Structures are given as C-alpha cells and as structure tokens.
Amino acid sequence: MVRVLVPLGTAMACRAGSITRMEDAEIPLAGGNASEAVVRVGDTVRKPWSESTPSVAEFLAHLRAQGIDVPAWRGRDDRGRQVLEHVPGDLAMHVRPLDAEALVRVGRMVRSIHDASVGFTSDTAAWDVLIPPPTSADLVCHNDLAPWNLVLGDRWVFIDWDGAGPSTRLWDLAYSAQAFAGLDAAQPVASAAERLRWFVDGYGATDDIRAALPMTMVHRATAMWALLRDANASGREPWASMFDNGHGAHWWAASEYIAAHLSAWTATLTGDA
Numbered sequence: 440m441v442r443v444l445v446p447l448g449t450a451m452a453c454r455a456g457s458i459t460r461m462e463d464a465e466i467p468l469a470g471g472n473a474s475e476a477v478v479r480v481g482d483t484v485r486k487p488w489s490e491s492t493p494s495v496a497e498f499l500a501h502l503r504a505q506g507i508d509v510p511a512w513r514g515r516d517d518r519g520r521q522v523l524e525h526v527p528g529d530l531a532m533h534v535r536p537l538d539a540e541a542l543v544r545v546g547r548m549v550r551s552i553h554d555a556s557v558g559f560t561s562d563t564a565a566w567d568v569l570i571p572p573p574t575s576a577d578l579v580c581h582n583d584l585a586p587w588n589l590v591l592g593d594r595w596v597f598i599d600w601d602g603a604g605p606s607t608r609l610w611d612l613a614y615s616a617q618a619f620a621g622l623d624a625a626q627p628v629a630s631a632a633e634r635l636r637w638f639v640d641g642y643g644a645t646d647d648i649r650a651a652l653p654m655t656m657v658h659r660a661t662a663m664w665a666l667l668r669d670a671n672a673s674g675r676e677p678w679a680s681m682f683d684n685g686h687g688a689h690w691w692a693a694s695e696y697i698a699a700h701l702s703a704w705t706a707t708l709t710g711d712a
Contacts (some may be wrong), residue, residue: 483513485520486601491567492521495603498559498579505555508596528592535586535621539637542619546641548595549584549615553608556580566604570662576605584611585618609648613655614663616642617697622656622704623689624696632700632707639708646709653704657697664690 465478465485477486496512503509511524531537537545556579568582581588581603588599616622620635639649667687670678681687697704 479525482525484510484523484525485516485518486523488515488519488521489567489601490565491601491604494561494563494565495600496521497561497563498556498603499600501559502552502555507552507555508594509600510596510598526590526592526594526596526598528590528594528596530587531589531591531619532586534591536634537586537619542634542637543641544595545589545619546616546638547643548597549612550642552581552584552597553578553611567602568604568606569602570659570666571605572607572610573658574607574610577607578605578611579603580606580608580611582606582611582614584615609651609655610659612642612644612648613652613659616652617656617660617693622697623693628700628703632703635704636707644708649708650705652708653697653701656704657694657701660690660694660697664694 463480465480468477468479468484477484479485499509499512503511510526513522513524516522531545559579561579570582581597581600583599583602584597588597590596590598616635616638619638620631622631622635626634639652644652664687667678667682667690670676671682671687673679
C-alpha cells in the first residue's frame with residue numbers, strides 16, 4: 440500500500456488512481472442558457488476566451504473603479520481561458536419572485552451600473568452584442584441584466600458580462616425591467632404592473648424613460664424572439680436549440696402580452712392611462 444501524505448487543510452479527491460486537490464477540480468457550472476464550457480475551479484470561474492474578452496475586462500475594471508461590485512477579472516489560465524472571481528450565492532431566477540424591497544434594490548443596482556458606465560471607452564473596441572439597440576448606442580451596457588445573471592448571497596452581483604457592449608440606457612433597461620417584473624402571460628396584469636413599478640422606481644427613471652419604456656419592452660422582447668428565430672434558421676448555437684426548446688414561444692408570447700397591456704404599464708409608470 441502506498442500512503443499519500445496530505446498537508447493539513449488541503450482537501451483531496453481520489454479518482455481512478457489519481458489524486459487531485461479539490462481546489463483544482465473543475466466543476467461545471469449550469470444555470471444559464473449559453474454557459475457551455477464554463478467551470479468553477481476553487482474560488483475562480485474559467486470561461487472560453489473570445490475576441491471581446493479584453494474589452495470586457497477593461498469594462499469590468501472601469502466599473503470596479505467606480506465602486507460597482509462586479510466579478511474581479513483575474514487574467515488568463517494556462518489553457519487560454521479567462522479567469523474571473525467566483526461569486527458565491529444563488530441565482531435570482533431560483534429564488535423568485537423577488538419582493539418589493541428586492542426589486543427596488545435591483546433597480547438601483549441597474550441604475551448604478553448605467554451611471555458608472557458613462558464615459559467608458561475601450562481602445563480594443565471588440566464586442567459581442569447579440570441584439571444591438573434600434574438607435575445609436577450611447578453607453579456600454581451588460582445587455583443581459585436578468586434574474587439568470589444575478590447572484591444573491593452576502594453580495595448581490597451581476598455576472599456573465601461577455602455580451603457587454605454598446606447599447607442605450609433605455610434598451611438595456613427595457614430587457615431588465617421585463618425580466619425582473621416577470622411580464623408574461625402567467626402573471627396577472629395588475630401584479631405585473633406593480634412589480635414593474637417597484638423596479639422602475641428603484642431605477643429612478645426619468646419621465647422620458649417611463650413614457651418610452653412600455654413600447655420599448657415590446658420591441659426588446661420581439662427582438663429576442665427574432666434572434667432565436669434567425670439562429671434556428673441558420674443553425675447558430677446555442678440559440679438555435681433554445682428556439683426549439685420553448686424559448687422562442689416564450690418570447691413571442693411575452694411580446695404579445697406586453698403589447699396587449701400597454702395602457703396598464705403606462706398608467707403604473709406615468710399615471711396616464
């Protein structure tokens with residue numbers, strides 16, 4: 440028998456005659472819809488490197504310098520993957536529905552991210568924005584500030600910034616508001632409108648944004664459906680499979696639901712029916 444001496448405080452795992460330190464083991468991470476090849480290694484997350492990674496890393500550094508709590512970017516590992524801080528906690532999508540206090544807090548988080556992004560530029564200027572805004576971009580945004588990208592724990596932190604890039608405050612907010620308020624046919628209109636108001640009040644939206652938000656949510660949900668439809672036609676994964684697996688139907692139904700009740704969203708946000 441061969442005895443292996445393990446230093447105190449070092450966790451080990453034995454598998455097929457090999458010994459691997461637990462802090463070096465790769466644990467696949469699930470939860471998102473496009474998280475293939477994302478793993479946890481100790482207190483870090485390893486993700487594929489892409490052309491936009493340097494620009495995203497610059498953006499994260501800028502936000503951290505502005506006091507925004509985002510995952511720390513830690514460079515590149517020996518396999519060419521980007522390395523980020525692992526933020527412990529549960530995804531908001533698994534602890535929904537968020538109550539009024541939580542929705543106000545998240546709205547404030549989104550506003551602080553937008554405000555901190557003002558003035559950011561990147562010399563590398565390489566981004567991977569899936570759904571560009573219909574108007575000229577005026578801000579670098581996360582572009583997917585949604586319950587599936589918000590970790591709730593000792594810290595509340597938005598993760599998965601790989602799709603960050605030029606957009607607008609309104610376009611980014613429309614997606615986030617729809618997602619956190621849960622504007623879909625499964626929720627009564629009055630309840631959905633109240634949740635929308637909590638979130639937008641937390642954001643501190645201006646009158647102009649409040650007036651434009653309802654129709655922009657329709658356009659943003661429809662654009663998400665169109666992305667999935669086109670990806671399905673071209674075979675672009677993972678969005679092609681997502682279209683077949685119910686996401687296409689979800690976003691089409693969401694866009695119709697939002698459009699059918701524009702007066703309710705307008706009334707709750709502006710006071711005008």
